[in-house]
Amino acid sequence: MRIEFGALSADPKRTGQRYPGIRCFDVSGGRLKAIIRAVKWCDIAVVGGGELVQDVSSLFYTPFNLLPIFLAFLFRKKSFAWAVGIGQMHELAPLTPLLVRIALRLCSGITVRDRGSFNVLHRLGFREPEMILAADSALTLSDYSTEAKKSDILGAAPRNVLNRSGKFLPLEIRKKFRNYKEPDPLPAADAWAGILDAFAGRHHSEIVMFPFHTGSLSNNDHEFCDLVKSRMNHFSQVRFADPSKPEEFTDLISQCRVFVxxxxxxAILSVVTGTVPVSVSYASKCSRFMEQAGLEDYLIAGESGIPDKSVTAVVERAWMNSESIVQRMIPVRDKLVQRAAKTAEHFRAVFNL
Structure with a gap:
């Protein structure tokens, strides 16, 4: 059976070069138009691979993410929710559970990436076997099943999450208004700079910053990483990973001894590559994964996106005990890898592929 794949892309030429044969739907002319074209073209619309439902960043977030499912129903196509994350009840607007219940009932199959997501959907009436507990798809990057040799590198991925304030409109739209005023990122940047300076002053090791998100839908990680570096005393020990080169980006994570x-x-790619993660949590999805991986001791809740001083001590503890932490982490990771594979298995079973 010949299967064709399509994907939304902000850079169709580059996506096509990287993944030969894939059908690209250009979002530069409007995301809604691209989604409609893609759903009309396909036989099965797949949503997910990330946090599908939450209302903290914007009240438009959930309806927009569920839109392909409703369009698939409208155009008489099938749909599948792939390894999705579901925000916990305190992260959802009052009407969101009803919207989720209606939308996911239209899916031919559902897999979720953590127990918390499973429990929310179970509460909304979803049951096995149509809903399967899996794990995040990034855990299937099997090239990293054998741990890379670690260097004395601290990986760091700061993020400005001050935009997550439950506003009605998405950040990308709010930024276009003349009266838009961005929350001051300096307190958060100074907190991150203090954490990294404390480490750099103690160990004189290299620090590599990893800007994960550089698009327009949310705050640009590269801009915030630049700001953090500019606030550091030991800025000369910092260099940046290039997110436009995914293999090199992930390989560099695999070389880190600890990743904050x-x-x-x-956190997920740290576990995949056998690196110790320290999670500065800003949403339940972070804490859900760290608990899933048995790494609760290396989870710190950031207040309003600003990490507190306890991160310094946790990073130090992770650095000094990294080898033993990894040894305990690997068996748990292997079980998560097996669970992550269930998504593709469920997809094939549902559609007889």
């Missing part, structure tokens, strides 16, 4: 991260996938 706000983005969820900083």
């Amino acid at each position: 991260t706000a983005p969820l996938h900083g």
